[in-house]
Amino acid sequence: MSNEQIKNLEEIFEARIARDEKIEPKDWMPEKYRKTHIRQMSQHAHSEIVGMLPEGNWISRAPSLRRKAALLAKVQDEAGHGLYLYSACETLGISRDELYEQLHSGKAKYSSIFNYPTVTWADMGAIGWLVDGAAIINQVPLCNTSFGPYARAMVRVCKEESFHQRQGFEIMHKLCNGTPEQKDMAQDALNRWWWPSLMMLGPTDAESIHTEQSMKWKLKRKSNDELRQQFIDQTVPQADVLGLTIPDKDLKWNEEKGSYDFGEIDWDEFWQVVKGHGPSNKKRMKARVGAWEEGAWVRDAAMAHAEKKEANKLKKAI
Amino acid sequence: MNKKHLFDYIISIADNSLILAQRLGELCGHGPTLETDIAGTNIALDLIGQTRNYYQYAAQIQGEGKTEDDLAFLRLEREYKNVLLVEQPNEHFGYVMGRQFLFDVYHLLFMNELLKSKDETLAAIAKKGIKEVSYHKRFSGDWVKRLGDGTEESNQKMQEAIDELWAYTDELFDQPEADKTMIAEGVAVDTLKFKETYYEEVSTLLKEANLQVPESKYFIRGGKTGVHSEFMGYILSDMQYMQRTYPNMEW
Numbered sequence: 247m248s249n250e251q252i253k254n255l256e257e258i259f260e261a262r263i264a265r266d267e268k269i270e271p272k273d274w275m276p277e278k279y280r281k282t283h284i285r286q287m288s289q290h291a292h293s294e295i296v297g298m299l300p301e302g303n304w305i306s307r308a309p310s311l312r313r314k315a316a317l318l319a320k321v322q323d324e325a326g327h328g329l330y331l332y333s334a335c336e337t338l339g340i341s342r343d344e345l346y347e348q349l350h351s352g353k354a355k356y357s358s359i360f361n362y363p364t365v366t367w368a369d370m371g372a373i374g375w376l377v378d379g380a381a382i383i384n385q386v387p388l389c390n391t392s393f394g395p396y397a398r399a400m401v402r403v404c405k406e407e408s409f410h411q412r413q414g415f416e417i418m419h420k421l422c423n424g425t426p427e428q429k430d431m432a433q434d435a436l437n438r439w440w441w442p443s444l445m446m447l448g449p450t451d452a453e454s455i456h457t458e459q460s461m462k463w464k465l466k467r468k469s470n471d472e473l474r475q476q477f478i479d480q481t482v483p484q485a486d487v488l489g490l491t492i493p494d495k496d497l498k499w500n501e502e503k504g505s506y507d508f509g510e511i512d513w514d515e516f517w518q519v520v521k522g523h524g525p526s527n528k529k530r531m532k533a534r535v536g537a538w539e540e541g542a543w544v545r546d547a548a549m550a551h552a553e554k555k556e557a558n559k560l561k562k563a564i
Numbered sequence: 565m566n567k568k569h570l571f572d573y574i575i576s577i578a579d580n581s582l583i584l585a586q587r588l589g590e591l592c593g594h595g596p597t598l599e600t601d602i603a604g605t606n607i608a609l610d611l612i613g614q615t616r617n618y619y620q621y622a623a624q625i626q627g628e629g630k631t632e633d634d635l636a637f638l639r640l641e642r643e644y645k646n647v648l649l650v651e652q653p654n655e656h657f658g659y660v661m662g663r664q665f666l667f668d669v670y671h672l673l674f675m676n677e678l679l680k681s682k683d684e685t686l687a688a689i690a691k692k693g694i695k696e697v698s699y700h701k702r703f704s705g706d707w708v709k710r711l712g713d714g715t716e717e718s719n720q721k722m723q724e725a726i727d728e729l730w731a732y733t734d735e736l737f738d739q740p741e742a743d744k745t746m747i748a749e750g751v752a753v754d755t756l757k758f759k760e761t762y763y764e765e766v767s768t769l770l771k772e773a774n775l776q777v778p779e780s781k782y783f784i785r786g787g788k789t790g791v792h793s794e795f796m797g798y799i800l801s802d803m804q805y806m807q808r809t810y811p812n813m814e815w
Binding site: 295299307308309310311312313314315318322325328329332367417420424425427428533536537538540541542544545547548549550551554 | 585586589590592593594595596597598599600601602605606608609612613615616619632633636637656657709710711713714715717718721802803805806807810813814815
């Protein structure tokens with residue numbers, strides 16, 4: 247294909263996105279679009295899968311049968327999200343095994359928030375309320391993103407995330423209306439999860455390298471800083487309802503701009519965790535790589551069995 | 565009707581589902597594929613659902629104002645009456661599927677009989693659970709076949725699991741005193757009626773899976789009378805952790 251033909255195709259492609267048309271897997275697309283989507287969608291899928299671990303940590307210790315069932319169901323939803331996001335990625339010509347390989351080798355990233363430990367039951371509430379809350383803010387705009395399979399997956403993911411967020415808030419609410427020990431547990435969880443949740447919305451706009459191109463492709467509709475502001479403005483009144491204190495002495499309502507001012511985020515901590523040196527990075531990776539390696543014989547057996555069955559079917563047919 | 569026996573009987577059924585769900589829950593996020601993780605969680609969820617129905621009913625029969633959670637989390641180890649099979653650890657995926665399969669075949673036969681119970685609540689719980697349990701049995705049976713008839717390694721691993729877990733199968737059919745009284749009342753399931761069918765069904769599938777049917781006649785029992793394996797204390801210390809550390813609170 248000549249350069250001019252490619253340029254033509256690119257123009258047609260950009261015009262389709264501008265008209266809000268969906269790009270489907272078999273449509274022509276620039277290589278960069280394909281690669282960016284694989285990167286972002288797989289990062290999202292990996293976050294779901296690694297995200298199962300900190301909450302999975304409390305399934306065996308959930309304090310009631312109702313909570314145990316709800317937590318199991320929630321972690322199962324995350325596995326489901328991982329599954330459709332990996333499938334959506336596969337439509338772009340990469341296999342799930344390759345994507346896993348990228349996760350296990352450290353080449354692919356996942357949301358850094360899952361590198362913090364879940365040390366009390368209240369963390370199940372805080373994760374639902376704050377982490378899923380921040381995820382929704384990030385993800386709702388993606389329901390209208392330009393790549394069809396991603397947009398459709400996100401519609402379902404967002405519905406379930408919003409349920410998880412309410413469930414997390416409800417856990418916190420119960421703790422905050424319980425005994426003083428329970429309320430302390432809730433406050434302690436908020437203290438530990440608040441700042442990492444703000445960091446979850448990504449580096450400041452000045453530091454964010456992917457924003458401009460992603461905006462054009464509708465992979466991003468608002469900047470990280472705008473999303474963070476939205477998250478804070480939405481969450482502070484919820485903390486008030488719970489009677490909890492946001493651990494930020496600089497947090498105050500700014501009448502003029504109609505939103506909250508907030509304190510400085512510790513970006514050194516953010517980069518430390520992103521680069522693999524957070525409190526649980528190594529544990530999370532060991533768990534994922536371990537599950538994969540220990541499961542190899544099972545996957546091999548399933549393949550071998552399927553091949554035998556197929557061969558038998560052929561033998562019978564002849 | 566002997567209320568104490570009815571209560572004991574319901575608890576013994578409920579404990580099987582609870583402890584097996586607890587074991588499955590430990591695996592969530594650590595399975596060999598995403599699909600098996602999702603399926604394992606599903607089975608755990610079904611079992612917890614059944615457990616809740618049984619405990620709620622048992623609490624009502626007991627009439628001491630206890631809740632399903634009091635029964636699930638606040639008993640002593642000797643008061644849990646689950647069979648030893650369900651508390652066996654997740655050594656590897658072969659054990660997990662072997663344990664599940666050996667329990668599911670029993671569970672479905674059991675549910676089909678419980679459906680005929682004179683106790684309407686128990687019959688209703690069975691009615692609701694049968695579809696779930698037949699799915700569990702299909703899932704675990706398919707995996708036993710895949711692993712048994714997969715590679716040489718998987719065949720060995722599956723065989724090892726079946727050989728070890730086999731010793732816990734006979735206990736499934738034990739009938740402590742509460743069971744006997746309730747069978748006489750037409751409430752409980754007479755498990756001896758389908759013992760032969762159980763071993764036939766299990767053996768047929770094992771053969772189909774290219775596995776040897778264990779010939780050992782040495783069986784281990786104890787769970788149904790509250791004498792558990794050394795694993796049970798650890799299961800309970802996890803499961804009861806919150807309720808024991810923070811007594812009398814709501815969650």
